[in-house]
Ligand SMILES: Nc1ncnc2c1ncn2[C@@H]1O[C@H](COP(=O)(O)OP(=O)(O)O)[C@@H](O)[C@H]1O
């Protein structure tokens with residue numbers, strides 16, 4: 001029986017596992033950031049589609065958000081991952097490119113982004129509705145194009161309303177990366193499990209992973225608060 | 240050029256669902272005209288003004304700005320719709336609207352509000368836009384407030400900033416929709432005095448207002464709207480001094 005904590009196992013260079021953990025951590029951050037950004041893009045498109053689109057567009061986004069929010073994330077991820085990669089390689093075989101190997105990071109980002117996009121659509125839709133109509137009306141009255149109104153008025157004016165919800169989604173994105181361990185993506189949780197399994201130091205490695213996730217959250221909080229202060233410029237504080 | 244009316248409205252109808260709000264309005268404003276539009280609440284004053292820059296789509300009728308009619312087409316479910324969005328945007332950029340609730344953009348400072356349209360719609364150079372905006376803000380008495388956000392200003396200051404925002408596009412005509420109705424009584428005067436200055440420069444304007452004394456003072460023409468039609472119109476002294484229609488008489492005595 002070894003001691004519970006053998007900190008030398010966390011050393012950066014082998015035989016320490018530090019480097020592997022950090023690489024996994026970086027991959028987790030890449031996944032979360034990529035998926036989150038993709039989710040923002042889908043969310044803006046989804047909110048605009050739901051609010052301003054025709055019946056077909058509205059219905060499509062409605063189905064999308066209902067499905068995303070109703071089905072457990074893990075199931076969605078497995079579904080998107082296996083169905084998505086399967087469809088992709090079939091399509092590429094059919095087109096004569098031979099089978100493709102979609103790289104894990106791209107697949108992971110797509111999967112997380114699709115899930116995030118469902119929630120982000122609803123966050124942005126609510127936030128856009130919270131912008132007083134007069135502000136966009138003034139922009140139209142001055143001859144801005146619909147795209148300009150969206151970019152120069154609607155999006156910046158809705159940002160403060162979207163921030164609390166979007167901050168939550170970022171936290172969820174960072175933690176959802178762990179679900180990708182199931183499909184063999186070597187992010188922080190998976191490498192932690194490997195390290196723990198190989199060394200039998202379960203408690204120490206999972207604590208270390210927990211600390212890394214916590215650090216990410218704390219640093220994110222600082223950044224988000226700073227961004228919120230910027231986005232709320234011009235709004236009279238209600239607190 | 241001088242003979243082309245700035246705003247010409249012919250037989251304008253507007254209905255919301257089955258509610259007929261405008262029932263055949265014809266109105267012409269020439270360069271330098273200051274047309275005051277008065278009438279009771281719900282008589283269609285705002286709707287009329289908002290049809291002029293197509294914030295509301297007319298059900299039928301024609302509107303021409305500086306001799307150029309809006310290109311409209313029949314909508315599938317009745318009424319009209321915009322046939323040429325670019326034309327509408329181009330014309331709108333030269334019609335400055337001042338709203339009852341100011342509608343400044345809250346995420347932009349006062350100066351940023353004023354330079355927004357010149358830069359992003361009219362394509363003016365930033366330096367020039369800033370230079371002009373500073374002049375205009377000085378003119379409406381907000382030179383020292385240019386870097387603050389609208390929400391921390393009084394209503395009167397916000398409305399003066401909104402007027403500067405309109406002046407920055409050097410509008411063909413200005414549309415005022417009850418510019419002082421949302422203001423505390425003690426702030427009305429500062430906004431009216433800015434509008435009075437603009438009137439003295441013979442800027443073309445359509446002014447919906449409940450400030451009868453002011454309307455009588457600055458308008459070149461007064462239009463009394465009732466239930467979607469122009470019930471009476473004429474020079475201010477006639478409208479206020481010698482009203483014919485009993486409704487107008489009653490309206491004037493009720494707001495005086
Ligand atoms: N978007 C709208 N939808 C339905 N009814 C409207 C709309 N806008 C205005 N109305 C109705 O049209 C009538 C005229 O309104 P409005 O032009 O705002 O009057 P005013 O400015 O003279 O008070 C009112 O009965 C009002 O309820």
Ligand SMILES: [Mg+2]
Nearest residue numbers: 284285286417
């Ligand atoms: Mg009104």
